[in-house]
Amino acid sequence: MRFIRKTRYEQDLALFRHGGQRFWYGLLLLVLLAAPLLLDRFYLGELALVFIYAIAGVGLMLLVGYTGLVSLGHAAFLAIGAYAQAYLLVRGWPFPAALAAATLLTAAVGGLVALPAVRMTGIYLAVATLAFAVIVEHLIMNWTSVTGGFRGMAVPAATWLGMDFTGPTAFYLLCLGVLVLVLWLALNLLRSPSGRAMLAVRDSEISAESMGIHIARTKALAFALSAGFTGLAGGLFAHKIGYLAPDAFTFLISIQLLLMVVVGGLGSLHGAVFGAIFIGLLPQGLAVLRDTLPPAVAQLPGLEPGIFGLILILFLIYEPLGIYGRWIKVRAWLDAFPLYRRATHKRQKQYLRTERLQ
Amino acid sequence: MSLLVAERIGVSFGGVRAVQDLSFAVEAGEVFSIVGPNGAGKTTIFNLISRFYDVDGGRLLFDGADITRLPRHGVAERGIARTFQNTELFERETVLNNLLIGCHVYRRTGLVQDLLFLPAVRRQELAFRRTAEDVIDLLDLQHYRDQVIANLPYGIRKMVEVARALCLKPRLLLLDEPSSGLNPEETEDLAFWIEDINEELGITVIMVEHDMNLVARASDRVMALADGALLTIGAPEEVRRHPDVLRAYLGD
Ligand SMILES: Nc1ncnc2c1ncn2[C@@H]1O[C@H](COP(=O)(O)OP(=O)(O)O)[C@@H](O)[C@H]1O
Ligand SMILES: [Mg+2]
Numbered sequence: 001m002r003f004i005r006k007t008r009y010e011q012d013l014a015l016f017r018h019g020g021q022r023f024w025y026g027l028l029l030l031v032l033l034a035a036p037l038l039l040d041r042f043y044l045g046e047l048a049l050v051f052i053y054a055i056a057g058v059g060l061m062l063l064v065g066y067t068g069l070v071s072l073g074h075a076a077f078l079a080i081g082a083y084a085q086a087y088l089l090v091r092g093w094p095f096p097a098a099l100a101a102a103t104l105l106t107a108a109v110g111g112l113v114a115l116p117a118v119r120m121t122g123i124y125l126a127v128a129t130l131a132f133a134v135i136v137e138h139l140i141m142n143w144t145s146v147t148g149g150f151r152g153m154a155v156p157a158a159t160w161l162g163m164d165f166t167g168p169t170a171f172y173l174l175c176l177g178v179l180v181l182v183l184w185l186a187l188n189l190l191r192s193p194s195g196r197a198m199l200a201v202r203d204s205e206i207s208a209e210s211m212g213i214h215i216a217r218t219k220a221l222a223f224a225l226s227a228g229f230t231g232l233a234g235g236l237f238a239h240k241i242g243y244l245a246p247d248a249f250t251f252l253i254s255i256q257l258l259l260m261v262v263v264g265g266l267g268s269l270h271g272a273v274f275g276a277i278f279i280g281l282l283p284q285g286l287a288v289l290r291d292t293l294p295p296a297v298a299q300l301p302g303l304e305p306g307i308f309g310l311i312l313i314l315f316l317i318y319e320p321l322g323i324y325g326r327w328i329k330v331r332a333w334l335d336a337f338p339l340y341r342r343a344t345h346k347r348q349k350q351y352l353r354t355e356r357l358q
Numbered sequence: 359m360s361l362l363v364a365e366r367i368g369v370s371f372g373g374v375r376a377v378q379d380l381s382f383a384v385e386a387g388e389v390f391s392i393v394g395p396n397g398a399g400k401t402t403i404f405n406l407i408s409r410f411y412d413v414d415g416g417r418l419l420f421d422g423a424d425i426t427r428l429p430r431h432g433v434a435e436r437g438i439a440r441t442f443q444n445t446e447l448f449e450r451e452t453v454l455n456n457l458l459i460g461c462h463v464y465r466r467t468g469l470v471q472d473l474l475f476l477p478a479v480r481r482q483e484l485a486f487r488r489t490a491e492d493v494i495d496l497l498d499l500q501h502y503r504d505q506v507i508a509n510l511p512y513g514i515r516k517m518v519e520v521a522r523a524l525c526l527k528p529r530l531l532l533l534d535e536p537s538s539g540l541n542p543e544e545t546e547d548l549a550f551w552i553e554d555i556n557e558e559l560g561i562t563v564i565m566v567e568h569d570m571n572l573v574a575r576a577s578d579r580v581m582a583l584a585d586g587a588l589l590t591i592g593a594p595e596e597v598r599r600h601p602d603v604l605r606a607y608l609g610d
Contacts, residue, residue: 009484013484189472193461206410206442209408209431210439212434
């Protein structure tokens with residue numbers, strides 16, 4: 001157990017809760033910065049992909065984990081960011097300007113989608129976002145002059161002022177830098193009124209309203225931010241895969257993104273990062289699984305989505321707090337060893353909340 | 359001038375006339391209690407003031423201004439705060455965060471400033487924190503500051519909800535059955551706190567309450583309702599002895 005002595009209110013505004021935390025995160029960042037010296041290009045590429053997933057994960061986490069809105073269509077935002085990035089580079093925009101514009105454009109689309117979507121909840125919202133993703137997929141296939149349609153389009157090299165971000169080390173560092181930036185922005189959000197309004201909307205809309213929070217505006221902002229971060233991830237993803245085609249942004253990707261935040265742990269930024277690592281390891285895991293399963297099963301067409309669904313359901317039932325929740329428990333167990341009580345993490349009795357406003 | 363005026367307000371749900379043709383006025387600085395049997399329409403009055411329901415007819419005036427058509431989030435901005443009969447807290451957040459959300463009406467920063475955590479945001483956070491800490495001190499919630507609501511006992515949640523409402527620094531505070539679920543000691547404390555809130559903070563209080571001792575002790579005037587209609591308004595003792603009130607409670 002660690003007890004933190006607080007003497008000033010500013011302490012609660014700090015990004016790190018105590019010196020130990022700052023030390024460990026600092027060390028982690030140093031290790032990650034030194035990784036190009038130790039790892040070969042394959043692993044650097046895989047890590048860069050994990051960072052990209054994590055950026056999108058933070059975006060989706062703001063929506064699902066912090067505002068309590070489900071999206072089954074986030075692949076669409078990834079796609080918009082990716083195509084915008086490629087298109088703007090083709091048109092000769094400088095690399096950073098293209099990435100910023102792709103981000104803002106996706107955020108704007110997210111805000112527009114939110115206008116009708118914020119009036120819906122739960123399953124209706126999920127279906128609406130799914131429908132949006134289908135529309136975007138069709139748009140990509142048919143708007144040939146911009147997207148190249150079925151044939152797809154090549155993503156120009158990411159160069160700027162003589163620097164080339166396409167090389168494995170440079171691209172890795174770029175993705176790391178963007179992830180750190182995005183995490184910083186999200187942490188800032190969560191310690192200020194805009195973020196707290198989202199938490200309030202998630203936990204009780206009627207209470208939020210009676211605190212003076214504008215529900216529709218808060219949800220729309222959450223959508224825009226979430227889309228923006230996901231679009232930014234899409235812009236980087238475009239460079240990672242090098243060639244864009246509609247089949248890179250299917251429904252399966254939306255599910256994978258959702259899987260990431262649920263498995264990682266809803267309502268925590270750690271969860272977004274843990275989830276990204278999980279998703280990054282998933283293809284290897286699936287490959288191993290395919291090898292061990294009997295060929296008849298391994299070749300089933302719906303195997304991959306089926307497994308995703310299964311994992312999603314298992315986590316929702318057995319560990320709703322995701323990998324992060326599990327990690328907290330392990331850490332508490334280590335801290336308290338050998339005095340750990342089995343019931344430490346049992347929720348106390350939940351008090352009834354009526355649906356009606358009485 | 360009265361702080362809150364209800365002019366012939368009414369609302370029905372299907373066939374149920376939850377509130378009918380009801381007029382009353384609450385004076386600035388008083389503690390005004392609403393009593394009546396279950397289903398009398400007490401909570402519905404709060405929900406009309408909070409704009410969760412639209413009135414079918416009549417007007418609500420707050421400080422002279424018509425608030426009958428205000429957007430819901432505008433009610434808090436005018437200076438009206440409330441609690442809920444069964445508590446409606448932000449369950450997964452800490453007590454402190456609940457109180458900070460209570461400060462929301464005072465925010466002056468926008469999304470971009472918040473994302474960058476500019477100095478204005480930091481200053482604002484410190485000001486909010488001071489407000490929250492003052493309320494924590496007032497209601498003795500120091501022990502619970504960093505605890506998540508979902509883990510708190512019911513009595514504490516009730517007080518956290520009052521605390522959150524106080525963070526709005528409201529002019530009018532609506533308390534819906536604040537003593538329900540509290541033990542006798544907690545109810546005793548509550549009576550003192552209502553006095554403090556009313557006298558020291560100068561907040562006008564409208565309270566829906568079943569505990570007649572608390573009502574008699576804390577309120578200046580009492581309004582009795584039955585089936586959505588007014589029975590009588592007057593001093594606590596008068597209302598308690600009023601024949602219509604006795605009939606409504608005891609049946610005839
Ligand atoms: N949202 C609603 N839908 C239908 N009926 C309602 C609703 N809200 C209140 N009522 C009805 O209005 C009447 C008054 O309810 P309420 O104001 O909650 O009573 P109380 O005085 O116990 O707080 C009851 O008959 C209740 O069933
Ligand atoms: Mg009631």
